Amino acid sequence: MYCHWRIHCFRAPLRRFASQADQDVQLARDWLKTLTSKTIPRNICEVSFSRSSGPGGQNVNKVNSKATLKVPLDALLPLVPRLIHHPLRASRYAAERTQCLIIQSDEERKQSNNVESCFDKLYQLLQSSAKEVIPGETSQAQRNRVQKLQRAQNEGRIKDKKKHSDKKSSRRGSKYDD
Template sequence: MSLFLSVLPAAARHLPSPRTATAATTALTTAAANMVRANHVSRGLESIMAHARLSLPRNFHRVSLACYYPPSSRPTVATRTFASRRAAAISTPSGLDSDHHLTAAREWVARLNSKAITIPRDICEISFSRSSGPGGQNVNKVNSKATLRVPLKSLLPFVPQLLHAPLQASRYVAAKSQFLVIQSDESRRQTANVEACYDKLHQLLKSIAEDTIPGETSQEQRDKVQKLKKAANEARIKSKKMHSSKKSSRRGSYDD
């Protein structure tokens, strides 16, 4: 940096007035300091001089300056990571695949399938708008289309933690508002479309649970797996014994 500053007065003498030379020197010094921070001094010197319409002395050679930064003040570059919504979903906390969590999740799914439990409707928001689609006297005239909006922060406490991440990555979730949005306009009646929205919510939770929560292994399947493991272990031991016997027979032939 000091070597760079030493050439500034020589370059500034080519300007018409001292005031202009002083201003140019100050500007170049500031620009040089900024470029030092960006670690581009070695290539940016001539571009700075050209921008200021200054000519370098004939005996001036390009100087490469190495910038040293202490670890605490070393500049960092902020980067952005682009990922799909599914990859950007909140990851499942560790330990949720334990038997306790799996058992609780399976029990919840069983109650959901039997409709013993439902999502409270007081956390949901219902709005109506004009229906769309082909045919019918009510098309674009009557507000029969129902839209169900459920805030995730209110829905997740009623859902097992194993389903939180896939539910947040669902295509029905509005990323900005973090609302689950479901619509229905199959019927001409508002009440029927409202019930259809709640049924779609039920089917969505059921589908996510089936894709996420593994089924419980039957005793018959467990016994079958144990038999296969036992057979594989016996085959491995038999192969080792045959290999050992073969090596022993070779040693005996060498001793003879």
């Protein structure tokens, strides 16, 4: 009885932990389904403009068309699932000193297009980070297959135990049969 109680006490927190992890994964999946580049809140970001570099003639020298998007991690992380926090902090856009994501774009001649390009890059970063850490859902066919394999493994284990038991009992029986 004492041993059974100890096992039950140690398993209960593990079940709660597994349940919490399952909930986190499901929340992350739901969040990922609703994520688009338009659903990213624009008010948490700071946009600045500067002159582009590279070819482009006088336009590059005169117009501030390069967009820089600065997203504070303190404002972004509460909006995304916990599973994605680490990949975002480790991304190539993360600036450790300022605790921000800094995304730049100077591919277009217009400021507005470059701002949209920055938000598209942020969306792609969020999406790729999420797909990297969120496991896919298991199909019903896969679940059925796993259950069938588990049943077969259990039956094989029971068969082996029975065979071993018969072998042991046959040794015992022959010892006393003189």
